[in-house]
Amino acid sequence: MVDRLAMSPTATLAVGARTPTADIYAPQWRNFIFVAPFLFFFTTLLLFPLLWGMWLSFHKADTFSSGNFVGFGNYVRLYHDKVFLQSIWNTFYFVLLTVPTLALIGLFLALCLNRRTRTAAVLRTLFFSSSVLSVTIVTLIWRIVFIPNVGLLSTIYGWFGATAPAFISDPNLAMVGIAIATIWWCIGLPMMLFLSALQQIPQDIYEAAALDNANRWQTLRSITLPSIKRTFILVIIIQIVLQFQLFGQAWLMTRGGPNNLTKPIVLYIYDTAFRRWDLGLGAAASEILFILILIAAMAQYLVTRSRGDQA
Amino acid sequence: MKLKKMLFAAVSAGAMMLANPSFAATELSVQRFFGACDADFGTNTDPTKAVGECGIITSLINKFNADNPDVHVNVTTVEWPGYDQLTAQFASGDAPDIVTIHESVLSDYQSKGLLMPLDDLLKSVGVTPDAFTDAARNGATKDSKIYGLPIDSWTMLYHVNMDLFKQAGLVSADGTPIFPKSPEELLAQAEQFKQKTGKPYFVQNLTNETALYTRNLYTYLFQQDSDFFADPKHVKLNTPEAKKVVEMYKAIFEKGYTTKDLDYGGSINAFLAGEGGVHLNGTWVVGDYNAQSETKGTALNKGGYAVYPYPQLFGGTHAQYADGHTWAVSQKDRTPEQIAAIGKFLKFFADNDFEWSRTGHLPAYKAVITSDAFKALPHRNTISAVADLGKPLPSAVQRQFAIQDIIGEEMSAAISGQKDVDTALADMESRVNELLANI
Numbered sequence: 110m111v112d113r114l115a116m117s118p119t120a121t122l123a124v125g126a127r128t129p130t131a132d133i134y135a136p137q138w139r140n141f142i143f144v145a146p147f148l149f150f151f152t153t154l155l156l157f158p159l160l161w162g163m164w165l166s167f168h169k170a171d172t173f174s175s176g177n178f179v180g181f182g183n184y185v186r187l188y189h190d191k192v193f194l195q196s197i198w199n200t201f202y203f204v205l206l207t208v209p210t211l212a213l214i215g216l217f218l219a220l221c222l223n224r225r226t227r228t229a230a231v232l233r234t235l236f237f238s239s240s241v242l243s244v245t246i247v248t249l250i251w252r253i254v255f256i257p258n259v260g261l262l263s264t265i266y267g268w269f270g271a272t273a274p275a276f277i278s279d280p281n282l283a284m285v286g287i288a289i290a291t292i293w294w295c296i297g298l299p300m301m302l303f304l305s306a307l308q309q310i311p312q313d314i315y316e317a318a319a320l321d322n323a324n325r326w327q328t329l330r331s332i333t334l335p336s337i338k339r340t341f342i343l344v345i346i347i348q349i350v351l352q353f354q355l356f357g358q359a360w361l362m363t364r365g366g367p368n369n370l371t372k373p374i375v376l377y378i379y380d381t382a383f384r385r386w387d388l389g390l391g392a393a394a395s396e397i398l399f400i401l402i403l404i405a406a407m408a409q410y411l412v413t414r415s416r417g418d419q420a
Numbered sequence: 421m422k423l424k425k426m427l428f429a430a431v432s433a434g435a436m437m438l439a440n441p442s443f444a445a446t447e448l449s450v451q452r453f454f455g456a457c458d459a460d461f462g463t464n465t466d467p468t469k470a471v472g473e474c475g476i477i478t479s480l481i482n483k484f485n486a487d488n489p490d491v492h493v494n495v496t497t498v499e500w501p502g503y504d505q506l507t508a509q510f511a512s513g514d515a516p517d518i519v520t521i522h523e524s525v526l527s528d529y530q531s532k533g534l535l536m537p538l539d540d541l542l543k544s545v546g547v548t549p550d551a552f553t554d555a556a557r558n559g560a561t562k563d564s565k566i567y568g569l570p571i572d573s574w575t576m577l578y579h580v581n582m583d584l585f586k587q588a589g590l591v592s593a594d595g596t597p598i599f600p601k602s603p604e605e606l607l608a609q610a611e612q613f614k615q616k617t618g619k620p621y622f623v624q625n626l627t628n629e630t631a632l633y634t635r636n637l638y639t640y641l642f643q644q645d646s647d648f649f650a651d652p653k654h655v656k657l658n659t660p661e662a663k664k665v666v667e668m669y670k671a672i673f674e675k676g677y678t679t680k681d682l683d684y685g686g687s688i689n690a691f692l693a694g695e696g697g698v699h700l701n702g703t704w705v706v707g708d709y710n711a712q713s714e715t716k717g718t719a720l721n722k723g724g725y726a727v728y729p730y731p732q733l734f735g736g737t738h739a740q741y742a743d744g745h746t747w748a749v750s751q752k753d754r755t756p757e758q759i760a761a762i763g764k765f766l767k768f769f770a771d772n773d774f775e776w777s778r779t780g781h782l783p784a785y786k787a788v789i790t791s792d793a794f795k796a797l798p799h800r801n802t803i804s805a806v807a808d809l810g811k812p813l814p815s816a817v818q819r820q821f822a823i824q825d826i827i828g829e830e831m832s833a834a835i836s837g838q839k840d841v842d843t844a845l846a847d848m849e850s851r852v853n854e855l856l857a858n859i
Contacts, residue, residue: 169858172511173532186854191847257627257681258690275681278627280838364628368833383504385822386528387858 162399165392172386183393192369193394196377199284203355203373206288207295208348214292215299215344220333222300223307233304240297244357251290252277252362277363283371287358294358295351299344306340307333346409353402374398445492446761451509451516452477453500467775472708476779484768491761501525503821510534515750517758518765521568523559523744524812524820530562531818536749537565538766541759545767555810556784559744562815568746569766571773572703572781575742575806576635578730579691579699579709583723588613588697599731603668606733610677613697622678623696625687626836630828632700633669637831638741640665642811645736652816653856657827657849663841664734670835694719703803706780710798727780727799729806742810744784782807818859826851 166183169176187193218236222229239247254261255276266273276286310333318328356375359365365372365380372380374394382391455474462478464470465486470479485493496516498505503525509515510529521529529535542548549557549566556570580597590598590609600606610621625632641648646661672678679690691699692712706727712718713725730740747769749762769776770785777783777794782804788794789807813820827848834844 171859172507173534186858190854192851256683256686258686275627277683278681280836366628366630366829366832367836368829368838380825383507384825385819385855386507387855390858 159399162392162395165389166396168389170389170392172383172388176389179389183389184397186390187393187397192372193374193377195369196372196374197397199369199371200353200355200373203284203288203291204349204352206284207291207352208345210288210292211295211299211348212341212344214296216303216337216341218296218300219303219307220329223304233300236300237297239294242294244294245361247290247294248358248361251286251293255286255362278367280367280370283363283367287355287362287371290362291352291355291358295348299348302340302344302347303337306337310336342412346405346412349405350402350409353398353405374401445490446755446757448491448493448518448758448761448765449496449516450481450493450518450765451496451498451502451506452520453498453502454520455500456497467772471711471778473704473779473781476707476775480769480772480775483772484765487768488761488764491764493765501821510750515752517752517754517762518747518749521746521748522821523556523568523570523746523815526560526567526746526748527562527815528818528820529748530567534751535567536751537567538569538749539566541749541763542566542569542766542770545763547767547770551770551785551787553782553784553786553789553807555742555782555807555812556744558815559812560746568748569769570744570746570784571769571776572779572784573742573744573807573810574703574781575740575810576632576639576700576702576730577706577803577806578728579701579705580726580728581691581694581697581699581720581723582726583719584613584617584619584694584697586723588616590697597726597728599728600733601731603664603733606668606731607671607675607677610672611675614675614677617697619694620676620678620696621698622672623682623687623691623699624678625682625684626673626678626832627681627683627686629684630825630832633828633831633835634824635741636669636700637662637665637827638813639730639739640668640734642739642741643732643734643736649814649817652814652818653859655823655849655852655856657852658842658845662845666831666834666841666845668733669831670837670841673835674837692719694722703780703782703806706799706803707778708780726802728802729809738809739811740806740809741812742806743812745781782810819855822855823852826855 165175167178167180169179169182222233222236242250252260257263257273257275257278260273262273262276274282276282276289314332314336315328318332323331354375355373356379359371359373359376360379363371365376375398378391378394378398381387381394454477457472457474457478461470461475461482463482464475464479465482467476467479467483470476481493481495485491501522502520506515506519506521506529510532515534521535526535539549547569549561552560552570553573555573557566559573560566560568560570578599582591582597585591585597588609590613592598598609600609613619613621641661644661644664646659648656648659648662650656673680679687679696682690687699688701688705690696691701692709709720709725709727713720715721732738747766749766754762773783773785774788774791774793777788778797780799780803783789783794789804794800795804817823830839830844830848830851833839834841839847
């Protein structure tokens with residue numbers, strides 16, 4: 110839109126020479142009609158809630174009334190709230206557990222399944238199939254695996270007379286349990302992105318390498334990996350933004366426990382705003398999350414722009 | 421000519437039906453927890469044939485619909501306790517007409533003017549507060565008005581596997597279980613139980629759980645006469661009394677006298693499979709557990725099932741934490757027909773409180789609790805005592821479910837060793853006070 114408006118003076122001149130009334134790029138009020146539906150939804154569903162959220166974060170508000178202006182009071186409360194600080198750490202820890210694993214396993218699967226055989230096609234479908242499930246189904250499946258005494262893991266450990274690790278209740282393992290379920294759920298997208306990147310590498314480079322007697326390791330290190338570097342960064346950034354928003358798995362598998370060790374920021378916001386009715390504090394926490402995701406998005410923008418400049 | 425007359429008559433009758441809304445059934449939206457069991461009781465209109473909370477409430481509402489063709493109740497079942505959803509519904513102006521609310525939660529919604537005072541409506545259908553038990557009337561009354569029709573009083577209980585108690589030598593000559601009278605005795609009996617049966621004394625749901633921890637703490641604080649909510653806006657939990665309770669449960673956990681990694685469903689399965697002596701669970705499972713004990717081949721059928729209030733472990737007043745369920749009515753503009761339909765629904769539940777009390781909950785009506793029919797129900801001779809022992813938090817304390825979560829989280833951390841007891845109690849107190857200071 111901006112580009113087109115910027116072009117319009119030139120376009121007016123060029124077109125105006127021939128038919129003075131046919132200037133389709135001239136700024137006219139009726140053109141607003143075309144963007145009005147988008148602007149309406151953008152304003153009501155995005156801009157207004159965003160600004161309202163900011164306004165709320167400076168007020169002592171509950172679900173049924175917006176109270177007094179408290180300045181940065183809610184942010185100060187957050188700063189002193191051990192549970193909120195814990196939830197920020199939990200979110201980073203979860204991102205750290207899942208994102209590199211998703212990227213590496215996704216790449217490994219893509220490398221293994223990047224061939225034109227029927228088995229590879231079936232396996233590709235199989236690995237992607239978990240992505241279509243809803244979070245409720247995914248957590249249900251993994252609860253059945255992890256649940257003590259009668260769960261799948263307990264049964265398997267039981268065959269060897271051992272006790273299964275308590276992935277839902279052990280303070281050291283609960284987040285790992287959620288990460289396992291998430292990786293199983295989300296592995297499809299990175300795998301597909303890597304597959305599409307691998308299939309875009311020109312075949313003649315591999316043929317040249319083969320003529321130079323390059324072995325498989327050398328080919329992987331010197332041709333394949335450099336060629337998919339940008340996809341790798343893309344996968345990492347997409348996954349960071351996605352996994353930062355962890356909510357459903359933690360809520361349904363552990364309820365944020367034990368002792369808030371698996372409570373991510375979004376769950377903290379939900380808990381504060383909707384279960385404790387402390388809407389002002391919840392809004393302030395949302396603004397912090399907004400800033401964190403904004404930083405990630407800016408990083409994505411900067412990385413992709415600098416890559417683009419180099420290209 | 422005859423045909424013409426008949427046609428006129430039919431058209432006139434049709435027009436009258438359309439013009440007079442009283443021919444159409446009045447729709448009421450009812451929202452409740454207690455679970456979904458439509459596969460078993462979806463069409464049952466005879467509550468006497470139902471068991472358990474879900475079965476009985478489903479059958480009661482079915483019966484109400486069948487008995488009242490002029491009213492149609494649409495039921496939405498929510499996951500327990502359903503308050504997140506209800507709050508969102510109130511905030512968006514889409515609250516159900518009638519909804520299940522705990523007595524401990526009524527003040528949250530009542531203080532915001534979201535609930536309708538029911539005194540006049542109940543009076544119009546012949547239900548007066550003096551018919552309620554003291555506990556039910558106190559629980560449903562806020563600012564001197566009734567804000568929910570009480571249907572029960574509930575509390576936590578010791579559900580006992582008598583077979584394992586016999587094996588452990590914890591049954592007296594008259595066949596009743598022997599319970600401890602002090603924390604030290606509790607630990608000694610739990611050790612004896614573990615030695616003799618190889619199983620933990622307690623079956624507890626300690627995973628994904630906060631309510632159990634909190635209710636245990638409240639009960640044993642009451643038993644020490646600790647007035648921890650003397651000021652409804654400020655709690656005192658970093659006290660020697662609270663420390664005694666947390667340390668007792670910590671010892672139970674550390675010495676293996678309890679199941680550890682079970683969630684609520686898992687703990688029920690474990691108790692029914694005979695994996696421990698005492699299940700700490702509420703009044704709501706008495707009916708189900710009793711039915712199990714009467715089924716041959718089950719762990720509870722082997723040596724019997726017994727159920728008792730929590731034993732008195734400390735030197736204060738004999739008491740235990742209690743709460744109750746009510747039907748509350750949302751505040752909104754309604755037609756006289758809709759208000760009359762709500763009145764009918766509430767009256768129906770007041771009249772059928774005996775059926776609801778078969779769940780194991782204690783009745784909310786004096787006439788039912790003193791009736792022979794109620795006394796004749798299994799185990800009521802042992803658990804009726806909680807009608808007098810039961811004690812709620814002061815009704816002015818708001819956000820009781822949020823407070824329950826904080827206390828449960830901190831107790832869980834202390835008991836499982838993630839935090840030392842003093843730190844957990846200090847954090848518990850400061851977090852609850854921070855919450856209350858910002859209401």
